[in-house]
Amino acid sequence: MAKDIENPCVSLCQLNSELCVSCGRTREEIRKWRGMKRPEKMATVQRAAARVKALLKKSAKRGCGA
Template identity: 60%
Template sequence: MAKKIESPCVSICQLKGGLCTGCGRTLEDIRHWKSMKRPEKTAALQKAKQRLKRLD
């Protein structure tokens, strides 16, 4: 069985323009995280990583 994908939350939780500056997820991603299927979570994590790179 595949390992559970943990939330990327780093407990900073500051939203700026609908985007968390701590983990890079959108407000929509955060809201739906628990109900997302594995492929959705993987895609959300990849997008979040790219967003965080742009914030630096």
């Protein structure tokens, strides 16, 4: 397993209030990323992925007229 956790940033920063809708991280998580230890980064990546999945699901529902 790689020692470093890859940054989830996709270089399409689109902050919607406190959340980047591109990578799923909060402003605070983005700000603290470089100083986070490996376990914190792993947890952040997991939370961000779940947020992006929820955002995609929500936008898919809106696109279907729901």
